[in-house]
Amino acid sequence: MATVIFKxxxxxxxxxxxxxNLNLTVEDGEFVTLVGPSGCGKTTTLRMLAGLEETTEGxxxxxxxxxxxxxxxxxxxxxxxxxxxxxxxxxxxxxxxFGLKLKKSPRDAILAKIDWAVELxxxxxxxxxxxxxxxxxxxxxxxxxxxLVLEPKVLLLDxxxxxxxxxxxxxxxxxxxxxxxxxKSTILYVTHDQVEAMSLSDRIAIMEEGKxxxxxxxxxxxxxxxxxxxxxxxxxxxxxxxxxxxxENDGGLIIDLGPCQxxxxxxxxxxxxxxxxxxxxxxxxxxxxxxxxxxxxxxxxINSVDVMVEVVEPLGxxxxxxxRMDGIALTLVTEATAEAAPGRSMPVIxxxxxxxxxxxxxxxxxxxxxxxxxxx
Amino acid sequence: MKKTRATxxxxxxxxxxxxxxxxxxxxMMVKYSISDRSSVVTGGAVIPLWPYHPTLEQFxxxxxxxxxxxxxxxxxxxxxxxxxxxxxxxxxxxxxxVRHRFxxxxxxxxxxxxxxxFPDIVSVIPIVETFTTVGLVNSVAGVAMAHSLLSIPYVIFxxxxxFEAIPRxxxxxxxxxxxxxxxxxxxxxxxVALPGLAxxxxxxxxxxxxxxxxxxxxxxxxxxxxxxxxLQKILSWTPQHNLLAAISVMxxxxxxxxxxxxxxxxxxxxxxGAIK
Numbered sequence: 001m002a003t004v005i006f007k008x009x010x011x012x013x014x015x016x017x018x019x020x021n022l023n024l025t026v027e028d029g030e031f032v033t034l035v036g037p038s039g040c041g042k043t044t045t046l047r048m049l050a051g052l053e054e055t056t057e058g059x060x061x062x063x064x065x066x067x068x069x070x071x072x073x074x075x076x077x078x079x080x081x082x083x084x085x086x087x088x089x090x091x092x093x094x095x096x097x098f099g100l101k102l103k104k105s106p107r108d109a110i111l112a113k114i115d116w117a118v119e120l121x122x123x124x125x126x127x128x129x130x131x132x133x134x135x136x137x138x139x140x141x142x143x144x145x146x147x148l149v150l151e152p153k154v155l156l157l158d159x160x161x162x163x164x165x166x167x168x169x170x171x172x173x174x175x176x177x178x179x180x181x182x183x184k185s186t187i188l189y190v191t192h193d194q195v196e197a198m199s200l201s202d203r204i205a206i207m208e209e210g211k212x213x214x215x216x217x218x219x220x221x222x223x224x225x226x227x228x229x230x231x232x233x234x235x236x237x238x239x240x241x242x243x244x245x246x247x248e249n250d251g252g253l254i255i256d257l258g259p260c261q262x263x264x265x266x267x268x269x270x271x272x273x274x275x276x277x278x279x280x281x282x283x284x285x286x287x288x289x290x291x292x293x294x295x296x297x298x299x300x301x302i303n304s305v306d307v308m309v310e311v312v313e314p315l316g317x318x319x320x321x322x323x324r325m326d327g328i329a330l331t332l333v334t335e336a337t338a339e340a341a342p343g344r345s346m347p348v349i350x351x352x353x354x355x356x357x358x359x360x361x362x363x364x365x366x367x368x369x370x371x372x373x374x375x376x
Numbered sequence: 377m378k379k380t381r382a383t384x385x386x387x388x389x390x391x392x393x394x395x396x397x398x399x400x401x402x403x404m405m406v407k408y409s410i411s412d413r414s415s416v417v418t419g420g421a422v423i424p425l426w427p428y429h430p431t432l433e434q435f436x437x438x439x440x441x442x443x444x445x446x447x448x449x450x451x452x453x454x455x456x457x458x459x460x461x462x463x464x465x466x467x468x469x470x471x472x473x474v475r476h477r478f479x480x481x482x483x484x485x486x487x488x489x490x491x492x493x494f495p496d497i498v499s500v501i502p503i504v505e506t507f508t509t510v511g512l513v514n515s516v517a518g519v520a521m522a523h524s525l526l527s528i529p530y531v532i533f534x535x536x537x538x539f540e541a542i543p544r545x546x547x548x549x550x551x552x553x554x555x556x557x558x559x560x561x562x563x564x565x566x567x568v569a570l571p572g573l574a575x576x577x578x579x580x581x582x583x584x585x586x587x588x589x590x591x592x593x594x595x596x597x598x599x600x601x602x603x604x605x606x607l608q609k610i611l612s613w614t615p616q617h618n619l620l621a622a623i624s625v626m627x628x629x630x631x632x633x634x635x636x637x638x639x640x641x642x643x644x645x646x647x648x649g650a651i652k
Contacts, residue, residue: 052548073554085549089567099553150553 002063002076002153002186003028004049009058011044011210018044020210022058026154026188031180033189035197036207036233042190045207046156049188050079062153073102078147079156082163084139086131092142093127099150117145120179137168144176148183157189161196173199194234198222206230223354228281228363231356237286237320237331243360244282246275255282255357259326260305265352268367272357275366283356283365286320289332291340292347304349307332309340321346405628408621409434416618434622444626447606450516451585452630454602457520458527458584459577465524466531467573471561473532474539475547485536489529496526496589504593514598519591523584530583531576538572539565574641581634586627603627 004026011019019041026032034042047053049060051072060067067075078099086095093114100110118124121141131139140160147155160176161169177200180187191197197204198218206213206221206229213233214226225231231239244257246264253264253272262282264272292304307323307330314336321340323330332348340346357366407427408416415427438444473485503522504513512518542565550560566573588604595605607623 050548050552052552072548072551073556077552079549079552081545081549083543083545085543085545087546087550087564087568098550098555102554102559146553156552 003061004154004186004188005059005061006045006049007059007061009045009048009060010056011041011048011053012056018210019048022210022212024205024212024215026186029184029186031187031189031200031202033191033197033201033204034207035191035194035204036213038192040207041210042192042207043158046079046158046188046190049154050077050156051075076153077156078150078152078154080143080147080158080160082159084131084143084160084163086139086142086146088131091128091130092123092134095131095142096146096149098146103150113149117149120148120182121145121175136164137172140164140172141175144179148179148185152185154186154188157187159191160189162191162193169196176200195236198234204234206233208233224365224368225283225356226365226368228283228358228365231283231358231365235285237333239283239285239356240289240330240332241358242282242284242328242330244280244357246272246278246280246357248276255280257282257325257328259328260303262303262350262352262355264357268357271366275357275359279360280366281358281360281363283358284350285354286331286333288351288354289330289348290351291334291338292349303352304347306345306347308345309342312340312342323348405621405624408618409625411618411621413616413618416616434619435626437619438622438626443601443606444623447601447603448626448630450600451602451604453516454520454523454591455581455584455630455634457516458523459580461520461524462527462531462580463573463577466528466576467535467566467569468561469528470532470535471539471565474536475544485532489533492526492529499525500589500593503590507594513594514600516600519594519602520584522590522594523580523587526587526590527580527583530579534576534579535569535573538569538576541572542568570641574638578635578638582631585631 004024006022006024009019009022010017022045024032034045036042044053048055049062049067051067051070055068062070062075062077087098090098096114096117097110100113105113114127118127121144123138123141123145126134126138126142131142134142140163144160157176161172164172173196180200189197189200201218203215203217204221205215208229214221214230216224221230221234225234228241232241242257244255247254247256247261249261249263253269253276254261255264305325307325309321309323311322313320313322316336318336319334319338319340321332321334323332323346334340356368358364359366407425410430410432411427412429412431412433415424415429418424469488473481503525507513507518507522512521546564546568547557547560550564551557555563586604587602588608591602591605592608595601601609603623603626607627610623611620
C-alpha cells in the first residue's frame with residue numbers, strides 16, 4: 001500500500017507530446033480512475049507508473065521511493081492488462097503463482113495464496129485449466145488474481161472490463177468494488193467508459209490530450225465540471241451545449257439562447273456580469289430539462305420553451321428524447337410515463353440551478369471559477 | 377444439382393491426378409529399393425509394376441557397408457548440431473530484432489536475410505579458406521558451423537514471424553510481475569514460441585541433411601563423409617538402380633522421423649487464451 005505521486009511528469013514520443021506536465025497524487029488506499037477519450041494519454045500514464053515507459057521529464061514517487069530509475073519488476077506494483085496477457089502455456093494455478101515464485105515465496109505460502117485468490121475471485125475447479133479453456137470473464141478474474149496475490153503497493157488496471165460483455169462487465173464492476181473495499185489497496189484504473197469511472201472510483205481524473213482536465217469525486221466532476229470538455233465527457237446522455245449570450249434585462253441577467261431566454265439565478269449574477277454581451281456556451285444536462293407540466297409550477301415562465309420532439313428512445317424507466325428548439329438540437333430525459341410523440345411539440349423548462357455557463361474561448365466553467373459562489 | 381456433381385468429379389479427378397504426381401516418384405523409389413536384380417535388368421522387357429521377388433538385399437548391402445553407416449551417423453550429428461547452433465544464435469537475434477526496434481533494425485534484418493541471395497558456391501571459397509586456417513575442416517563441428525551459417529538467416533526470418541505473433545503484453549506482464557527480461561524470454565516467450573521454432577528446426581535439419589557443396593569441400597581431404605558426399609562417391613562407380621533407390625529411402629527416413637518427433641510441438645493455437 002502506498003501513495004503515488006506524479007510530479008510535473010511529461011512524456012514525448014519523438015516530437016509528439018503525449019503527456020504534458022501531469023501532477024496527480026493518489027492517496028494510500030484510494031481508487032482513482034483515469035478517464036478520457038482514446039489517445040488522451042491515460043494508458044501511457046499507467047505504463048509510466050508501471051515502468052514500461054520512461055518519463056521524459058518529471059518524477060514519479062511510489063510510497064517514499066523515487067520510482068523513475070526503478071525497473072518494472074522492482075516497483076512493487078502489479079498490473080492487469082487490457083488483453084489480460086495470461087501465459088497460455090501455464091495453468092490457472094501456475095499463472096497465479098508466477099509472480100510469487102519469482103519472489104521466492106515458500107511453496108506452502110504460494111499454495112495458500114492461490115487458495116486465497118481462488119476463493120476471492122471464485123475460480124474454484126479451474127486451477128488446472130489452461131487459459132484457452134476459460135471464458136472471457138474467467139480469464140479476467142485469473143489476470144486479477146495473478147496481480148492481487150502479489151499484494152502490490154499499487155494495483156494498475158488498464159481497461160480490465162472492456163473485453164467483457166455487458167452483463168459480465170456489470171458483475172465484475174461490482175466485484176472490483178467489493179475487492180477494493182476488502183483489500184484497501186491503492187488502485188489506479190484506466191478506462192474510456194465514464195460510467196465505469198463514475199461507479200467505481202473514489203476520485204476521477206479526466207484527461208484530454210495529455211493534460212489533466214479535472215480531478216475530483218464522481219459527484220464533483222458531474223455536478224461541477226471545470227470546463228466544457230469534462231462536462232461533455234461525464235454524464236450519459238451527454239450534456240447539451242448551446243451557444244448563447246448573456247444580457248442585462250430589467251436589472252437581472254438573462255442568458256439568450258435564441259429561441260428562448262433564461263434567467264440567471266441570483267447567486268451567480270455577479271460572476272456572470274463581466275461576460276455581459278459576450279458569446280458564451282450554455283450547458284444543461286438532459287436530466288435537468290423537465291416537461292413543464294411534470295415540474296413544479298412555481299418556476300418562472302422565462303426558463304421554459306416549446307420544443308419539437310424528433311426521436312423518443314424508451315429505456316424502460318425513462319425516455320431519452322431528441323428534440324429541436326428552433327433548429328437547435330436538444331437531448332432531454334423524461335419519465336417513462338410522460339407522453340412524448342415524434343412530431344409533436346412539448347413544453348419544457350430548464351432547471352437553471354443546475355445549468356452551467358462556459359467561456360466560449362477558454363471552455364472554462366464560469367460558474368466554477370474560483371471567484372464564483374459554486375466552488376465548495 | 378447436375379452442375380455440383382460435375383464440379384465434384386472435376387475436383388476428384390484433379391485430386392487423384394495431383395496425388396498421383398506426388399506419390400509416383402515415391403512409389404518408384406520404394407519399389408526399386410526392394411526390387412531384385414531381375415526386376416531391374418529385364419533385358420528389354422517392360423519393367424514390372426511390382427518386383428518379381430521383393431527383397432531387402434540392397435538394405436542389407438548398405439548395412440554391411442561400414443562407410444554408409446558412418447556417413448549416416450556423421451550426417452545425423454551434423455544436422456542435429458546445426459539445429460542447435462542455429463536456434464541458439466538465431467532465436468535471440470530474432471527476438472531482439474522484433475522487440476527492440478533500435479535504429480537500423482530493419483536494415484540489419486534485411487541484410488542478415490539477404491545473405492541468402494548469394495549462391496552458396498560464392499561463400500564456399502572464403503569459408504573453406506578460413507576453416508582451413510583455424511582447423512575446422514574434416515570435422516563435424518566445421519560442417520555444422522557452415523550449415524548453421526546457411527540456416528541462421530532462415531531461422532531469424534521464421535522466428536521473427538513467430539515472435540511478432542506473440543503479443544508484447546506477455547513480455548511486459550511477466551516483467552511487471554517481477555521477471556527480468558531474460559527470465560521472461562526463457563520462461564514465457566520461448567515456450568509460447570515453441571511451435572514456430574519447431575518448424576524452423578525441421579527446416580534447418582532438412583537443409584543440413586541434404587546439403588552437398590559445403591560438406592563436399594570441407595570434407596574433401598579427410599575420411600569423414602556425409603550421406604550426400606558418400607552418394608557422390610558411390611555414384612562414381614555407377615551402381616544399380618535398386619541400390620541407389622535404397623540409398624534414397626535411407627536418406628528420407630531420418631527426415632520423416634525428425635519431422636514426426638518435432639511435429640508434436642507444432643499444435644496450433646499456442647497463444648490461444650493469452651489475450652482477450
